[in-house]
Amino acid sequence: MKAAVMQDINVLKVEDVPEPEVGPYDVKVKVDWTTICGSDPHILTGGLPVSPPPLIMGHEMSGTVVELGEKASFKGLSRGDRVTGYPVYYCGSCYYCRTGLEHCCLWAALPLPPGTMAEYVVWKEQQIYKVPENISPKAACLSEPVSVCVRGIDVSNIKPGSTVLIMGGGGIGLILLQLALRAGASRVAVSEPVAEKRKLAADLGAHFTIDPTSEDVWDHTMDITSNRGFDVVIEASGAKEAAQEAMSLVGKAGTIVYFAVYEMDFEIPIRPFELYYRDLTLKGVFMSPYTFPRAMALLEVLELEPLLSVTFPLDKVNEAFEAQLSGKYIKVLVESS
Ligand SMILES: [Zn+2]
Ligand SMILES: [Zn+2]
Known part of the structure; x- marks a missing residue:
């Protein structure tokens, strides 16, 4: 064969x-x-x-x-x-x-x-x-991919009324978007550089779409969340800048889910004091x-x-x-x- x-x-x-x-x-x-x-x-x-x-x-x-x-x-x-x-x-x-x-x-x-x-x-x-x-x-x-996204939502701590940012509007991001809405998220934003993917995200129910190459994701985050930061940030783009930026976009007691596959030796700085003081949760998602x-x-x-x-x-x-x-x-x- x-x-x-x-x-x-x-x-x-x-x-x-x-x-x-x-x-x-x-x-x-x-x-x-x-x-x-x-x-x-x-x-x-x-x-x-x-x-x-x-x-x-x-x-x-x-x-x-x-x-x-x-x-x-x-x-x-x-x-x-x-x-x-x-x-x-x-x-x-x-x-x-x-x-x-x-x-x-x-x-x-x-x-x-x-x-x-x-x-x-x-x-x-x-x-x-x-x-x-x-x-x-x-x-x-x-x-x-849906089965892995179900796992991503399970570990994300999304609750009815949560605010959610999904970084990356590819297949995974657009499935996560649909699941986050069904899990009760009240405000879901998708950041994605490709215009057609942003359009589709909006068609599929995203309340906000952001172009991270021309817009300031942090400014939008503060607008959307009344300056608190998102309850949940799911990084599904695999972009290094996004993986780094996710930390500054999540609010107090929030959860960041690192969903993408990154280069094995890629590192981001983490201040343990910030995890403590802002009561943050970091999660990875492997398989389903x-x-x-x-x-x-x-x-x-x-x-x-x-x-x-x-x-x-x-x-x-x-x-x-x-x-x-x-x-x-x-x-x-x-x-x-
Ligand atoms: Zn797969
Ligand atoms: Zn076994």
Whole structure:
């Protein structure tokens, strides 16, 4: 079968690889679409060393079940079902899995399940979820980013009436925006340099949009929050300036969620006295433990179609990555068939 294989750092090629075999607890999926994740270019450049190459790229997928292992019978899946899935398999037995921390699972990293930029993928039944009928195959790819955003909202301390700033209006930022509104935020601002993304943020319900390249985010913050700073700031742009600036935009007793993938050695100065005196909470978000069922329920509630920007065939996967890195698009899709 054809697959987009990361052969080495910054070397991504479409090549023929053996079709994966189906074990007793496995589900074989004919992949339709994969959306590129913000983390994928970091993996390709070596900035996020999840698994040594060769590695089939991609993890936000939708497709159709073509084969089931004889013991893959817990979820009532059948051949022909339209499905999506969670890219990591957890053991369910280690200390972390047994204490509500499956994303820290010792086994999950050994080795990562294969990626989905391929004609077929074989994942464990545990990872596979049936797609609701009225969700399109393209939108179904967003189940995984939605699941991570659900986790981001869970740790953000957003309460009914909270003020929220989302930095970055890409796919993640625009899903977070929709979830923050549904979590009860009363004033949500999105800062984003690309005009079309700001427009979409406003269409999706953002009360305020800010262009951080031409406007003063701090001035806007003071206007929007009556000089208090936001209750919650979610940094989802990955921009270094934004990661730094987030600290000055959050109000007393506020929470900053660092959602993006930053360069591994990127540092920002933190004054512990300020954490103490302003009673701040800093949170990171890694993976999406136990949130996938809620993400599946939210697929029917969220506006996902407007986030799907541009499509490429598998053969043009390198162009798809260039499109992703251009920053112009929200979600870039790769078609497997
Ligand atoms: Zn992802
Ligand atoms: Zn485990």
